[in-house]
Amino acid sequence: MPPVKSTSTSRRKRASVKSRSGAHAIRIRGARVNNLQNIDVDIPRDALTVITGVSGSGKSSLAFDTLYAEGQRQYIDSLSAYARQFLDQIPRPDVDSIDGLAPTLAIDQKPGSTNARSTVATVTEIYDYLRLLYARVGTPHCVECGSAISQQSSEVIRDRLAELPDGTKLVLMAPMIRGRRGEHRDILDSIRVAGLIRARVDGEIHALEDIPPLAAKKNHTIDAVVDRLVIREDIESRLTESISLALRLSGGMIATLIQNDAGDWDEAIYNTAMACADCGNSFEEIEPRTFSFNSPYGACPSCDGIGKVGEKDRETVCPVCQGGRLRAEALAVTIDSKSIVDLTALPLSRAAEWLGEIETSLSELHQRVARPICIEVVRRLTFLQRVGVSYLTLDRAAHTLSGGELQRVRLATSIGSGLVGVCYVLDEPSIGLHPADHDRLIQCIRDLQQQGNTLVVVEHDEATMWAADVLIDIGPGAGSGGGQLIGIGTPQEIAADKKSLTGQYLSGTRRIPIPSTRRPQSKKWLTIKNVRTNNLKDVTLKLPLEQLIGVSGVSGSGKSSLINDTLYPALAKKLDLVAPAPGPHKSLLGSQHIDKLIVIDQAPIGRSPRSCPATYAGVLDEIRKVFAATREAKTRGFKAGRFSFNSADGRCELCKGHGAERIEMNFLSDLFVTCTRCGGRRFNRQTLQVRFKDASIADVLDMTVDESVEFFQDVPKVLRLVQSLQAVGLGYIHLGQSSTTLSGGEAQRIKLGTELAKSSTGSTLYLLDEPTTGLHFADVERLLGVLQQLVDAGNTVIVIEHNFDLLAACDWIVDLGPTGGEDGGYLLAEGPPETIADVRDNATGKFLKQILAAGKQG
Missing domain, CATH: 3.40.50.300 (P-loop containing nucleotide triphosphate hydrolases)
Known part of the structure; x- marks a missing residue:
């Protein structure tokens, strides 16, 4: 089928394209989001479709702002009102209809989470498997002497306590709950049934009848107070009975409070399963949360699991955990002499190799436990290597990844999820990738598609274009000069289309020029x-x-x-x-x-919605001077500052210069609507009455760079600035466009x-x-x-x-x-x-x- 082009921008006469798949397609009709010119297009399902076109032509408007946005909106609308309160409300995109849409997922380059604790291992959920592996088959070691931890009998616990100096006050407790959410009424009832009258709840000892109600959504620690006694010669029998009861209630653990010479209380844990044979120190049971630096039970108390201490601009490696993020007890658990920190510090390829070989160092029982965990982790590590990030380590902080690296990590995670029937929308996954790695990336995208998914990729990479089942070329230009459907077809068909700028480069009829001669080599x-x-x-x-x-x-x-x-x-x-x-x-x-x-x-270039290209480039400063120099502004006494939407004198007071009002929707997300007073123009009526060449300051900020070049032909200072933006290919962006809507490349x-x-x-x-x-x-x-x-x-x-x-x-x-x-x-x-x-x-x-x-x- 030859490429089908669109030459119409009106509602009545649309570009209409039918895919080869007929009814088995996502059918978009009348798309008008941003600069899209009322286009119709069919995207084949269960295929790889690549959307191309010059920067600003409308590719992302079609893929993300139309296709993905509608998929998300339909999903959110299917949820209950209670569930919707926890999600961002997405307005319906400006499109007549979208039929045949599957559940949509975006794998883009946005950072998502800026949590300093987020790593490659946590983003891919590999760390959850590693925590389980170390909790189940790891060998704990004493943090004091390094000896392997062995069981500690009740007799040994009794003897250690009995050796305390005469007169020492001792509180003997049975740990019942350690940092678990809930009201725990059943636990308190079991303490009462055991004949005890006191419990320590979140560090405070209460009589059972005086314990305040516990918040169901907060973590709580509860210890049953078994006995309070003073150490003396005839205490051994009572101590034996109390230890036996505590072990029975807790399932093998004892917590003690021992008063020291200063009158303070020192806490110690005794465990019949976890104790050092050499120095007698006891440790709590090893659990998956022991290895979580996001949990107070695993995080290093010195750096709170960050791995660094100090202020942001003067951070140094934590001297306690040496950057490992975990408590000493977690760092002392090893498998084949490697701690979980040692493992996550390995490059992905070496980590996969190590996990594939550790079975030989484990007992038969531990082999059966470790095998399914290792298989799953190695599978995910293999996916990461295939998308071209094998050089990363699992402990690499997520915020240090580039947008392309983060997107490829997410892509590998999606491949491993095994989802089918999903429409994935990707934003230039080849960014930051050497061509030598492109084949592996394309094969991974193909694997995701061949699982039974639809792949829609916005891309400029030539190799990815040639690998597509269908190319959709948007253009012909950017901004208001784009948004039309130039062609749809196979890569070969687009390459043969002389009207397609993309096709001209694909066919080789147009090339990026290579200098015929190189500059002479400098002596500097x-x-x-x-x-x-x-x-x-x-x-x-x-x-x-x-x-x-x-x-x-x-x-x-x-x-x-x-x-x-x-x-x-x-x-x-x-x-x-x-x-x-x-x-x-x-x-x-x-x-x-x-x-x-x-x-x-x-x-x-700015994080505030008020920042825009005009403010960053200094264009707005010169434009304000132009308006201040008009006869009308001078008559009214308006200075240049009046024409800033950050100025209280010039901006609309209702929306404070934002152009939109926030409306609270109770259990739904806040709604932003165009300001009823200024109509989204951001300035007050008096400021908008001042005009230059019959245009207000709001009209100028709504111009594209290309339009402003024409408009300010007679104003050299403004013209020089806007021409420089035009020269770098940004003629399509608006001068007053919010900086938060700009891509990193823009x-x-x-x-x-x-x-x-x-x-x-x-x-x-x-x-x-x-x-x-x-x-x-x-x-x-x-x-x-x-x-x-x-x-x-x-x-x-x-x-x-x-x-x-x-x-x-x-x-x-x-x-x-x-x-x-x-x-x-x-x-x-x-x-x-x-x-x-x-x-x-x-x-x-x-x-x-x-x-x-x-x-x-x-």
């Missing part, structure tokens, strides 16, 4: 010697200045460790800039050639555009981490032009990249590897792209050679 060099940060193996890096430099290598090879964690902070220190401490290295030479250091990362390009607008003095070093994230072939071509422009002005640009079209256009490449994690961290090759391409058995060279050869043919 920046050298950092003997870098040993993270997995780097004593790397010495020499960079020619005034060049476009690419840093390449498979995921986890050490690129970020070298550039972001070492070179940047070391150079910043030389330039007297505030930066984190650099990673370990010997010296930095050549910094005298650099006047300024600029890092352009993908961190948000935020990075806003920063780049802002720097581009500044007067260049040369001798500036720009550092960019994967600037092609979220970019179509055409956008990469435009971005490359901007980077070359910066270098032509005498600056140095360093990009950490996996996009080989951009790497092929660099003057100099630094390649790290050969793999990720422990086996990576070596400097494999450095030089012009042609030099890297000729290196034998080099993953980067292999793909560069293909790109360079195709460029010569073109």
Whole structure:
């Protein structure tokens, strides 16, 4: 079936597409979310569909804001009102209908949880299995002497207590509940039936009739008070009877309170199953929660399970647990001489290998217990390795993962879940992945689809496009110039469609240009010697200045460790800039050639809904001056500050400049509706009456960058700023668009555009981490032009990249590897792209050679 195109943007005349699967499809009719132009499209079920198009064309609007949003809304609407109060309320997307929709799950790059305790092991639920494994087959050791823990008889407990000095006051208790939720009325009744009259509840001793009601949703600890006595010579018989009763009530444990010389009470635990044969210390029963750093029963009391102490900017490794996060009792439990902390510190591949071999070191009984646990963990570890994150360790903090790494971890978890009949929506899963790992990632996506699921992937990666069953191309441009269905069909059909910009790049009729000649090598060099940060193996890096430099290598090879964690902070220190401490290295030479250091990362440009591209880029400051200079503003006495929605004088007082009002919905989520006073325009009536070229300040903020370039042709200061945003491919975004709606790639390009607008003095070093994230072939071509422009002005640009079209256009490449994690961290090759391409058995060279050869043919 040839691709079907849409040339209509009206409600009456829509693009209508029928998939090959006929009725077996998700049928979207009249989609108008964001910039979508009232399109119809059928997405085949149980297939792999890739949505392509230039940045801002409407891909995410179709995949996430329409398809996924409606799936979530339908699911939430099926729940009871009580259950809905715990979920975010999702408004119905602007679409006529969506039929045939399966339950939808999004695997995106959003961080989800910022919990400092979250790790790769907890995100994948592998840690739950490991906690169970160590609780059931681990060997506990005494934290004092290191001896293996053995059983302690009731006679030994009696003798140890009887040896206390005469006159010592002793409270003997039977532990009944240790940190469990509930009112525990049955436990209190059992204490009463045993003939006892007191209990210690949450650390306080009460008469049974005086115990206050216990909160059902809180954890409680209850000990039955068996006896209160004073140690003396004739106490042995009474002590024996009390110990026997306590052991019988608790099932083998005794808790004691012993008054010391200062009059305080020291607590000790005695356990008939858990005691050190050498020093006599007793320990509580080992449970899965013993190994949880999210639980007070497992977390290190010094750092509360974080592994670090101190303030956020001055954190150091916890001196008690040495970063292990757990109590000493948990750290002292081992399997084949490895604690759970030792195991989670291993790279995924080595952890899987160890778990597959431990059975030989276990008893026959423990083998039967460990086998099903190990099989499940190894299965999940295998999935993680297949999606290209084998270099990660299980204890790696989740907040340190890149968006692409986190998405691939979630993808592996989904594959292991075994769900069928689900529609998965993925957002560029190839981000941050070297092409050498693409085949494995695509196969994992295929595995998920072949389990009986529908896969809808927003992607710019060419290999993923060619692997799709169906390509949906959205365009032709971005913003109001996009949102149309350009074509739908197989990759071959889209490649043959001359009207499809994506197709032109797929067919090779259009290519990202490779410079015919490289820049002459500079005589100025920046050298950092003997870098040993993270997995780097004593790397010495020499960079020619005034060049476009690419840093390449498979995921986890050490690129970020070298550039972001070492070179940047070391150079910043030389330039007297505030930066984190650099990673370990010997010296930095050549910094005298650099006047300024600029890092352009993908961190948000603002976290407040009021922040927007216009405020970050400084455009709004100049626009406010334009409005303040109008005759009407001068007549009214309005200054430039009046035209800010952060100003009490100029903003709408009802919505405080937000443009929307919050309405509380009791048991439902709060509802946000357009402000009834300003109509969502954020400013008050008097401010909106001031106009420039018949447009109010609200009208200007609602313009796209492309529209503002046309509008401010006669205002040089504004024009220069908006043209710089247009130059980096952001012509489709609105000047007043909330920063919270921007992707990481868009935020990075806003920063780049802002720097581009500044007067260049040369001798500036720009550092960019994967600037092609979220970019179509055409956008990469435009971005490359901007980077070359910066270098032509005498600056140095360093990009950490996996996009080989951009790497092929660099003057100099630094390649790290050969793999990720422990086996990576070596400097494999450095030089012009042609030099890297000729290196034998080099993953980067292999793909560069293909790109360079195709460029010569073109």
